[in-house]
Amino acid sequence: MQDGKILVIDDNKSLLSALEILLQFEFKNVETISNPNQISSFKDLNTFDIVLLDMNFSAGVNTGNEGLFWLREIKKKAPLISVIMMTAYGAVDLAVKALKEGATDFVLKPWNNEKLLATIKSAYLLRKSQNEVQELKQKESHLKQVINQDSNFIIGNSKALTAVLNLVTKVAKTDVNVLITGENGTGKELIARELHRLSVRQKEVFIGVDMGSISETLFESELFGHTKGAFTDAKEDRAGKFEAANKGSLFLDEIGNLSLQTQAKLLSAIQNRTIVRVGSNKTIPVDIRLICATNCNLNQMVADGVFREDLLYRINTIHIEVPPLRERGNDILILADFYLKKFGSKYNKPALRINNFAEEKLLAYRWPGNVRELQHTIERAVILCEGNVLKPTDFLLSTTKEMSFEKGPETLDEMEHLMITKALDQHNGNYSAAASQLGVSRQTLYNKMKKLDR
Template sequence: MTAGTILVIDDNKNVLKALELFLQMHFKQVKCISTPNQLSTIPQLQQTDLILLDMNFSAGINTGNEGLFWLRKIKEMLPHVAIILMTAYGDVELAVKALKQGGNDFILKPWDNHKLLATIQSALALQKTKKEVLALKSKQQELKQVINRHPNLIVGNSKALNHVLQLTHKVAKTNVNVLITGENGTGKELIARELHEKSSRKNEVFIAVDMGAISESLLESELFGHVKGAFTDAKETRTGKFEAAHQGTLFLDEIGNLSLAAQAKLLSVIQNREIVKVGSNTSVAIDIRLICATNCDLEQLVAEGKFREDLLYRIKTIHLEVPPLRERADDVLLLADFYLQKFAIKYDKKTVQLHASTKAKLQQYQWPGNVRELRHAMERAIILSDQPLLKPEDFVLNQVTTPQYVMQNTLEDMEKLMIEDAIHKHDGNYSAAAEQLGISRQTLYNKLKKMNL
């Protein structure tokens, strides 16, 4: 016996009885009424899964207009219920009208029991699928809201920052590709998120990918996905970042790290607006807003033959340059106060404040690591200080010369200090820092993430 509640509406008592006896053998609950006017008397009407609706209820009238009228009414009351219309005076035109107005199917009297049962079961299956799709869409929307629940706090009121934000808000209304450049730590991802949140795609996903943290061998799979069995470890089909960002925004950070081979594949995807998963021959159409970012001089890389000029033109329809913190002097204390409040709450030091001389020191410093360096400096000072006032000596700003590695307790401490020293020495240039340390830029990225630097 199939689960489901069936409601039969027909003014012929013999029809009602015959249908009730037959349907009770196949469905758990069958209800019958002789006129649609009795719908309000049905208990738990909202739980009805399918309605068999006669199309004529007045003597001598067989146009089917009554059935079409009640079809519309019931759809307003029960938008997700399946409805099969019944009549002894059917024609093709009437059937087409019924289906166009929301009916699931149309059967003629007298009916064949086997055909009637198959029609009902088919309509129920279709309705169940529709409900599942609606539930998935609702869940998907909730997940998108959770994913996008990212506090996009751009702190500052300097002329340089406001200029970038004005351009950002103007560009956000379009779907053009945007290239965001700027030094490390300036907040390029925040600008990318601002573009997304002010765009028509704001209710869809924003997916950020750090290109510098993905190895060359895994890059294609990460971006475009793969099918099961495409390579040794491909134990299941996987969706790539491009497909996952469909109808939303895809942010490719550190785009300058791509190899020429990867650049060629990316260019093809941008041009054709479709991807092919690793191990597949089937293309998948994508609809994304592409935002890229880098701290490299891509024009110089093009001149050196390390970056494709045609790809640069594709990703750089609009160019936004995020100013370094040294050009946002008016924002230093605003940012310092923002992080002071944030970390004071986090580390339960709610009464801590900045001494006047500390403010002067923060304003005079050039901040080669930009906002990221300021954030770390504030957090470290709040953690280590036991006083209500943070004094200048609580901030050690780019004063590491010859680090005393032997004073550190562990190898991990030594490694962390060496990395910090190299980054400070090269004014936040990760490539130069990695070269000094004798490691690849990607390895440096991985260590920074592991150490939460």
């Protein structure tokens, strides 16, 4: 017995009784009415899975217009309900008209019980499928909202930041590829999210990918997906980041860290707006808004032969340079106040404030780690402070990123940091070249720099 709910509408009470007897062994809930005017009184019509509707209710009338009228009324109240039309006067044009109006199927009286039950069961399966699709759409919509939520904000009113945001506003409504550059910790991902938030794709998903953290062996699988059995651990079909971002925005962070081989594969996908899963020959079209970011000098990398010039042209139709924190003036204090309130609330110290001398210290510092370093500095000060007024001594400004090592490095971490910094400086931020010089893989170098929070 199916867990379904059926409503039968016919002016012939004998027919209603016959259908009720037939269907009661197939479906848990069967209701009948002999007057279609009662449809208007049904407040829970949406709870029915199927309606069996007669097409003629007035004596001597067999045009089917009455049935079509009530079909439209039912569809207004319950658009997804499956309606099967019934009539003793069969005509192909009438059946076609009913189907165009939204009917699921059409049966003639008298019917064959087996055929009628098969028709009703098919309609019931259709109704269940429609319900499942509707639920999936609602879940997908909710999931997109959750994914797109971000508790971070673009904070500040300096001229440098305002100029960037004005450019973002102009570009966001278009679908052009955007390249965001700037030092680490300046907020490149926030700019990317703002581009998505202001775009026509804002209700779709924003997918961010840290390109530096993907090994070359997994590059294609991560970005383009794979089929079951494509390689040892491919136990099921899996969509890649390009497919996941379809209709939305795809943010490729640290794009300057890709090898030439992976650059070629990425260029093909961007040019053709199609991908092929690993282990498959099927071409899959993708509709994405592409946003890339890097802290590298890509023009210099092109000159050095380690970044493809054609890929650079593809990704930087619009170039947005995010200013470092040291060039944003009073934004330093605005951000400091924001993080002070945030961490003051988090650590149950809501009455904290920064005195004037401490503010001068924050303004005078170069902030090589930019906003990320400021955030960590404020959080540390909030945790360690003993009073409600933060003084200059409460802010332990790190010198690691500007370390000159005049006395020589004193720890292995300092030595490692010095060697990595020098290698990256010599190769203009090119991780592949620096890694080759240091005798480690690009992945290892990248992970070490992430750990140092450069």
